[in-house]
Amino acid sequence: MGLADITLYLDLNQNGFLDEGEPPTITDINGEYSFQDLPPNIYILREVSPPGFASTTPDPIINVTSGSNITNVNIGNVNNRGEISGTKFNDTNTNGIFDPGENGLANINLYLDLNQNGFLDDGEPPTITDINGEYSFQDLPPDTYIIREAQNPEFDQTTPDPIINVTPGSNITNINIGNVSNRGEINGIKFNDRNANGIFEPGENGLDNFTLYLDLNDNSLLDIGEPATITDEFGFYSFEDLPPNTYTIREVQKLGFSQTTPDPIVDVTPGSDINDVNIGNFSEFSFL
Ligand SMILES: [Ca+2]
Ligand SMILES: [Ca+2]
Ligand SMILES: [Ca+2]
Ligand SMILES: [Ca+2]
Known part of the structure; x- marks a missing residue:
């Protein structure tokens, strides 16, 4: 296939560059070119290699004699990208x-x-x-x-x-x-520890609507920017999408409840999914 818009020139001073006074030409839409009216001489025909193409043929050296018409001097390029x-x-x-x-x-x-x-x-x-x-x-x-x-x-x-x-x-x-x-997850149940032994047992139920949070600055207060969640109707909670770190889970304590398990300290490693981090509360209200 002919390549259009390629600049060719006769490198009269043989320095490998297109200099002022050296006849240039540009290939047409069919890749064709010609140099005309040339005085007899030996010419080196070179191209200004367009970006992305490398020459596949040596630069033609052509002996132009008086009245000669030299055709089919073809020059190959290949896309080298x-x-x-x-x-x-x-x-x-x-x-x-x-x-x-x-x-x-x-x-x-x-x-x-x-x-x-x-x-x-x-x-x-x-x-x-x-x-x-x-x-x-x-x-x-x-x-x-x-x-x-x-x-x-x-x-x-x-x-x-x-x-x-x-x-x-x-x-x-x-x-x-x-x-x-590399994110991890922690989940568990906030449970009603009826016998206050710190263990989630059959007959004990989850506690809904408790606010749990990750106490990032370890001051035992829920601060702005600390992840918080509210337990669902089954007492279930989860913290998701956590960067690897060691987290302390605390709750916003409700009046009439006392916590029967220590605040969990959980080591979240990349991709970890840590289940059953259950937290017990004992209620002073026996009807619960
Ligand atoms: Ca770099
Ligand atoms: Ca128990
Ligand atoms: Ca805090
Ligand atoms: Ca894979």
């Missing part, structure tokens, strides 16, 4: 493999870390995963690239940063990168 694509996936079983049943993660920022400093800098190509978690980097000059994520604090990466060698014209697919949520 490459492409990398893949999926950012939710690696729920943390094995580093995009397994059936695992989903793509949308809106994750990826970039090519050209200067390999671990940060997204100006001039480094960024991309954002689409609704299916898919991404691509296109139009890449041949080089070796490191793909990194501008890490979302809710996730830990489960696969190493891909290091990809892009060769001319390559289309490298299925470079999948795993993430797993």
Whole structure:
């Protein structure tokens, strides 16, 4: 296929550059070109290589004699750009493999870390995963690239940063990168500890409408910004989406109740789901 809009020139001083006074021409829509009215001479024909293309033929050296009409001096170019694509996936079983049943993660920022400093800098190509978690980097000059994520604090990466060698014209697919949520969850029941022994037993019921909170600053008060929840009709509560940390759960004590279990201190690790953190209260009102 002919390539249009390619600049060709006769490199009269043979320095490899298009200088003033050297006849240029631009290929037409069919990729065709011509130099006319040339004094007899030996000419080197070169091109100004457009970005993304590499020359596949040597620069023609042509001996123009008086009255000659030299045709079919064809010059080859090839698109030398490459492409990398893949999926950012939710690696729920943390094995580093995009397994059936695992989903793509949308809106994750990826970039090519050209200067390999671990940060997204100006001039480094960024991309954002689409609704299916898919991404691509296109139009890449041949080089070796490191793909990194501008890490979302809710996730830990489960696969190493891909290091990809892009060769001319390559289309490298299925470079999948795993993430797993590092958030944890705590849940349990606020129960009516009728016999005040600190154990949730048959015959004891949940207590609804109790406010529980994570006492982040450990001052035994519910402060603004501390996660709080209210027990449901079964006394059930949960704290979800918790960054890894050690949490103390306290309650806003109600008149007439005394707590029969210590305030739970819970170590939330990435991805943990901690159940049955039950908290007993003894009621001074026997009708409960
Ligand atoms: Ca997996
Ligand atoms: Ca960088
Ligand atoms: Ca009990
Ligand atoms: Ca507090």
